[in-house]
Structure formats: structure tokens, C-alpha cells
């Protein structure tokens with residue numbers, strides 16, 4: 036059991052800081068803030084552990100052939116006549132939300148971007164190294180204080196906040212991720228309680244004074260699988276409100292519906308959080324990942340190429356429609372998701388084609404009844420905003436006008452219907468090329484990257500990984516390009532070798548040598564070929580970015 040706290044941080048009893056000391060980080064890692072995090076950890080740890088055990092139990096049932104379904108025991112919640120607390124005026128209009136990691140320059144750019152909301156991300160878009168996480172907390176504190184600035188020395192450009200900025204939402208990590216640099220009673224802290232606890236502790240007062248108009252702070256909650264997990268968040272929020280002495284229901288959160296089991300729990304999740312809710316969001320990329328993960332034991336539910344699993348697949352459309360119906364019935368926002376296209380600077384025709392795909396995606400969302408959407412890049416905001424404005428006029432949202440009663444008939448079978456499409460060798464190659472490059476970036480501290488003109492983050496990389504795993508496990512035939520070969524360990528080994536050679540050609544020998552491509556390849560290959568599917572790509576990879584101080588570093 037580790038006992039040596041890094042010299043410099045003043046930690047309360049039972050808390051050991053094993054991350055590098057830095058004076059600036061010490062402003063965040065104060066004794067009182069750490070005490071708050073430790074209190075949350077101690078109060079909620081047994082509930083979190085139980086919720087994770089329930090996930091494992093559900094996985095066991097799905098692996099034995101069970102299908103996810105609505106829970107008869109909570110029919111009363113689905114059929115009951117209740118609504119969530121009214122939407123706070125400050126966030127009634129969420130037509131376009133920009134997302135991005137908690138990196139200093141990007142935070143300023145995002146807040147200044149013209150989007151209605153900025154979702155600052157400790158999750159899919161961030162590699163959770165000690166430096167990234169704690170600097171992210173410093174950056175957010177400066178942003179909430181309104182003092183954040185950044186000097187780009189190379190371009191001699193200083194970045195500061197505009198008078199008018201986006202509303203800030205913060206997305207902590209999922210329940211499953213530990214924070215190995217903070218030990219509480221000898222155990223790694225729960226990552227999301229560290230993210231939430233530190234951010235809330237340092238910012239609630241200023242946030243509410245400067246931005247919240249009586250509400251907030253605001254959060255996005257990722258990767259939940261069941262309403263019991265939402266219930267824990269609700270209790271965490273109540274505990275935080277009590278500590279801060281602010282009214283119950285001040286904290287508001289949007290839950291990402293981005294696991295297949297969670298789509299059968301949308302009413303229940305909103306119900307648990309009804310006094311703290313500000314809607315649900317279609318986290319489409321993790322949702323696709325979760326479809327594969329949930330059906331890992333089902334040989335009859337294999338995915339076609341990743342690029343073919345879009346929002347017009349029946350199971351994806353059903354998910355989005357039911358989410359809209361559920362949210363609007365309960366008086367809450369139904370947020371759309373992320374189109375993966377980003378601006379293509381050096382090719383105007385390709386750029387226009389990418390923008391066109393984004394516009395079509397947003398048009399589908401707004402016409403279906405979504406109240407807003409996500410943009411990965413500031414360059415996409417005008418196009419997204421135009422589509423939502425054109426369709427919604429002056430209305431802040433569509434909660435009262437797009438009830439989507441027709442979606443009440445969506446069935447369990449609609450929500451799990453097999454996606455249609457073909458599997459190709461190029462699909463296998465692209466998964467491999469993208470998965471390895473993403474992981475190489477992640478291992479060196481970057482959690483969202485542009486690859487082949489698309490945004491890639493932890494969620495999209497997960498799809499590449501589990502799709503390769505699924506195709507290998509079931510030895511699928513790649514018949515979409517007429518080759519008719521079966522995916523085998525031999526074939527995959529050759530693909531990995533060839534794709535590594537291609538990556539080296541594309542990035543250049545020097546960058547390849549200096550980067551973490553070989554390590555990434557090893558981790559990715561192991562995860563694609565392991566007999567039992569790892570729950571998360573980032574759980575295993577996390578051990579490679581843990582750097583304990585004082586040295587020698589230890590691994591979890």
C-alpha cells in the first residue's frame with residue numbers, strides 16, 4: 036500500500052497524492068478540496084462497487100444469450116405522469132454545443148466560438164494523464180473566473196475570453212475509470228469523483244455568480260448503463276449542494292445515452308435525476324461501441340464496416356426517436372450527437388462535401404425533434420447553427436412542439452435490430468490504422484485527433500477495436516469487396532504489419548520512431564485478439580500513462 040505522499044501537497048488524513056508536484060496544481064489540490072473528494076469517495080464507494088458488479092452480472096447474462104430489454108419492475112416509472120424540473124433559462128437554448136478537451140487554448144476558443152454551450156471534456160476527448168487532468172482543472176478554474184488567457188509564443192498571439200461566451204458544461208470520466216495518482220485509504224480514487232469534486236469545489240460559487248443565473252454548475256454524465264448509476268450521481272449532487280449551501284436542484288446534468296442497456300432505462304435515468312436533469316444526449320459513437328460489446332457473445336449480430344453504421348440504420352434511428360419522445364414527455368432537452376466530419380483546409384471540394392454531410396446530419400436531427408446538437412470544431416458551428424435556426428426560428432428548443440408521440444410504438448426489437456451493410460478488407464484495415472494511430476496519440480497525451488479528415492476520440496477508437504475483435508472471434512467473411520476472405524489471426528497479423536508500414540510512410544520515419552506507435556500497436560493488437568473482450572480500451576492503456584511520484588513509478 037502506497038504511503039508516500041508527494042512532498043508539497045497538503046493532503047487530509049487517508050489521502051495520498053502520487054502525482055507530480057507543481058505549485059500551480061497545488062492551488063487545485065488543496066486540503067479542503069481533497070477532503071471533499073475523499074468524503075464523496077468514502078460515502079459512495081460501496082454503491083459504485085455494487086453498480087459495477089451489476090454491470091458484470093448483466094454482461095454475463097448477455098453473454099449467455101439474453102437480450103437487453105425494458106425492466107418490468109420499473110414499468111410504473113415509464114408509465115407514470117411525472118416531469119423533470121423546469122429547464123433553467125440560462126441553458127434553454129442549446130442549439131449548438133461545441134465539445135473539446137480541457138486544454139487551455141481550446142477552452143478559450145470553444146467559449147468564444149459562438150456555440151451556445153461548450154462541453155469541456157475530461158472523458159472521450161482527453162487522455163487522462165495527471166498533467167492533462169490537473170492542468171484541465173486549473174484551466175477551468177481560470178475560465179470560470181474569467182481570467183483565462185493563453186499566449187501562443189510561436190504565433191505571438193494572445194487568447195482571451197470575449198464578452199459573450201458559451202455556457203460551460205463539464206464532462207467527468209465514467210464510473211469505471213480509477214484515478215491512480217490519488218489514493219484514498221490506500222485505494223485509487225474514482226476518476227469521475229475527482230473530476231467532479233475538484234471542479235465543483237473550486238467553481239460553484241463563481242460559476243453561479245458569473246454564469247449560472249441561479250443554476251449550475253452544469254455537467255454531462257457519460258457511459259452509464261443503468262438508472263442505479265444515475266441515482267448515485269443524484270446523491271453526489273445532493274451531497275455537493277449541501278456542502279456548498281446551495282439550493283437542491285441547482286446542479287444540472289445531461290446524461291449521455293451511449294450504451295445499449297441505457298436506452299431501455301431512459302425514463303428511469305431521467306426519473307432518478309429529475310430534480311437535477313437537463314436532458315439526455317445521443318452519444319452515438321459509444322452507443323455503437325456498446326452495441327458490439329453488449330452482443331459480444333451473439334454471433335448473429337455482427338456489425339458491417341464502421342463507416343456504414345450511421346444514424347439512418349434502423350436501430351440508431353429508433354434510439355434517437357425514442358430519446359426525443361422520452362425527453363420531451365418529461366420536459367427535458369433531447370440533444371443530438373456528433374457528426375465526425377471536420378473542416379478540410381487543403382481541399383475546398385472535399386471540405387464542401389464534408390460540410391454537406393454535417394448539414395444533412397443536423398437536418399435529420401432538428402427535423403426529428405432534437406433541441407440541439409454537437410460540433411467537434413469551431414468551423415462547423417455556422418453550418419450547424421444555420422440548420423437549427425432555419426428549422427426552429429426563434430424558439431429556444433422544441434420540448435413543447437415536437438412531442439413525437441409516434442415514437443411511443445418503438446419496440447425492443449426496433450432498438451436492437453441488426454445493422455445492415457457489408458464487411459470489407461478496407462474496413463478491417465481502416466479500423467487497424469485508425470485504432471493504432473489514435474492510441475499512439477492517447478499514450479502521448481492527446482485524446483482527440485484528426486485522422487483521415489475525421490474526428491477520432493476514445494469512443495470512435497473503441498468501435499475500431501471491438502469491431503476487429505468481433506470479426507476475429509467469429510471469423511467473419513469479408514465479402515463486401517468481393518474478396519471473400521475470412522478474418523483470421525494470420526490475416527489480421529498481416530494487416531497489422533502492412534498498416535504499420537503505411538502509418539510509418541504517412542507520418543514519416545522520424546515521427547514514427549519518436550512516437551508511441553509500436554507500443555500502441557502492441558496494446559491494440561492484444562485487445563483485438565484476446566479471447567475475452569476487454570471492457571474498455573482505455574482501462575488497460577491507462578496503466579501506461581500512470582506516473583507515480585516519488586519514483587519509482589508503480590503500476591496499478
Ligand SMILES: CC(=O)SCCNC(=O)CCNC(=O)[C@H](O)C(C)(C)COP(=O)(O)OP(=O)(O)OC[C@H]1O[C@@H](n2cnc3c(N)ncnc32)[C@H](O)[C@@H]1OP(=O)(O)O
Pocket residue numbers: 133134135136140141142144145156159160320321373377378410411412413483484485489490491492494495
Ligand atoms: C464521441 C464524442 O465523445 S465527441 C466529443 C469528444 N470529442 C471532441 O470533443 C473532439 C473535439 N475536437 C477536437 O479535438 C479537434 O477539433 C480535432 C482534434 C478533431 C481536430 O483538431 P485540429 O485538426 O488540430 O484542428 P484545427 O487545426 O483545424 O484547429 C483550428 C483552430 O480551431 C481550434 N479548435 C479545433 N477544434 C476545437 C474545439 N473542439 N474546441 C475549441 N477549439 C477548437 C484549434 O484550437 C485551432 O485554434 P487556433 O486557430 O486558434 O490555433
Ligand SMILES: O=CC(=O)O
Pocket residue numbers: 159291293317318319320321322372373494
Ligand atoms: O460521447 C459521445 C459519443 O458519441 O460517444
Ligand SMILES: [Mg+2]
Pocket residue numbers: 159257291293318320321494
Ligand atoms: Mg462517448
